[in-house]
Amino acid sequence: MFPQCQLDHILKDDTFSGRLGTFFGTVWDLFMYMLGCSYVSAAGAILLLTIAIVFVPSMVSWKKRLLIGILHVSAHLAAALILMLLMELGVEICIRHKLLATSGYHTLYQWYQSVESEHFPDPTGLRERIxxxxxxxxxxxxxxxxxxxxxxxxxxxxxxxxxKNGIDSLSRGGAVIYYASVFLYFWVLSTPVVSLILGSYLYISINWLHIHFDEAFSSLRIANYKSFTRFHINTKGDLEVFTLAVDKVPKEWKLDPNWDGESKQPQEPSYLQKFPSKWRAKAPQQDPVNTVRIIDHFVIEQKE
Incomplete structure (x- = not known):
């Protein structure tokens, strides 16, 4: 599938819209070739589709999970094919303008040899002896x-x-070097694009599909809006579940002098103390002790 050697139909088009249409037509042809002829790429696409479907929360119906997974994977595959074709076009244009592939693999070394005697003189002949x-x-x-x-x-x-000679003319070592060099540049180009696609997927998921709240919120790295759950068994033997939350987490803290001044019994749990923490917020109105609130409470009754 790659490299694409026949790119004249894209470069020879006179209009920008024509080149754009030909470019995306080539991307579509590559996509169909990948599914129909490239077994490794097709297997990778199926594996990626399976992961994308499983990644969708199970609360969603199977039809919606399948649709979301297909759209998600299609975006990644389209981006990968577009980036690879753009990279192929870039290399092809550089070759046609004599910027690359002018004198073999060791162009940089040949340039170094041409300027070595001028910029790095060796009057004693040390290089020859080494x-x-x-x-x-x-x-x-x-x-x-x-x-x-x-x-x-x-x-x-x-x-x-x-x-010129076909892929079979390339040795195994040469193929490894070629694909490693392509992968290096593809990695640099694809990293921001993949991040954009996944970020857009999470944005659409939480705003319109109402899923992936945990994944999207953790990706935002927001320090605020923290919550935790506490359990309590009352005198009837029922289990009470409390969910407590803090909207704004303080960014500046200071030592609480009341914590040092409070008398403590050995092995006394902190929740029995009046001042359970040695730290308090620098701004009293942001102290979690004052701002914490119960956002959910339910009771699981004991069964006889």
């Missing part, structure tokens, strides 16, 4: 290290070789 002492490992290490840092050149040269 090359002899290391049996040629010294220049070879520099050569391949520079090739490793020149990822766009490696990607462009390998892509050109694949387009």
């Amino acid at each position: 090359e002899q002492w290391t049996f040629g490992l010294y220049p070879a290490c520099i050569k391949y290290l520079m090739s490793g840092f020149d990822v766009p050149e490696v990607m462009a040269v390998t892509r050109s070789n694949i387009c």
Whole structure:
């Protein structure tokens, strides 16, 4: 499926709308090819769809879960195909303008050799002696290290070789290097896009679908609106459940002098103390002791 070697139909279109239509038409063709011919990609898409469906809360009906999962996965797949095709177009344009794939994998090392004598003179011949002492490992290490840092050149040269001679002409090591270099740039491009898609999914879920409240709220990293649950068994043996909440959590705290001044019995639980915490809010109106409230209370009666 990738690399896409035939991109002339996109670049040769005269109008912007025509290029845009051809571009998305190519994305659709890639999507159909992925489902129909690429077994690994199709299996990955099915696995992603399964995870997306399971991720939807079980309170939603199966039909809605299936629909939400399909839409969610479709957004991710469309974004992935668009980014890959954009990256392919970028590499193709650079190759056509002689910015990449001009002289093989070691363009950076060749440039270094051309300026080495001018900027790094060696009047004593130390480099030649090091090359002899290391049996040629010294220049070879520099050569391949520079090739490793020149990822766009490696990607462009390998892509050109694949387009000319086919994917079968590439060795297993060359294929690993090529796909690793592509994955590196794809990771950088896809990270903000995936975050945007997932954030949009959570935004739509809590505002219109009324699901994923926990996931969306935790992603916002809001310190306020905290709640906790306490249980109490009354004299009748019934279980009382209290949910207490604080709307605003103080950001500044100070030591409570009353906590040090209160007499405490050994092993006395804190809830029996008048001042159970050694810390209090700097602003009294924000102290949780004064602002905490019960937002839910119900009783589970004991069964005989």
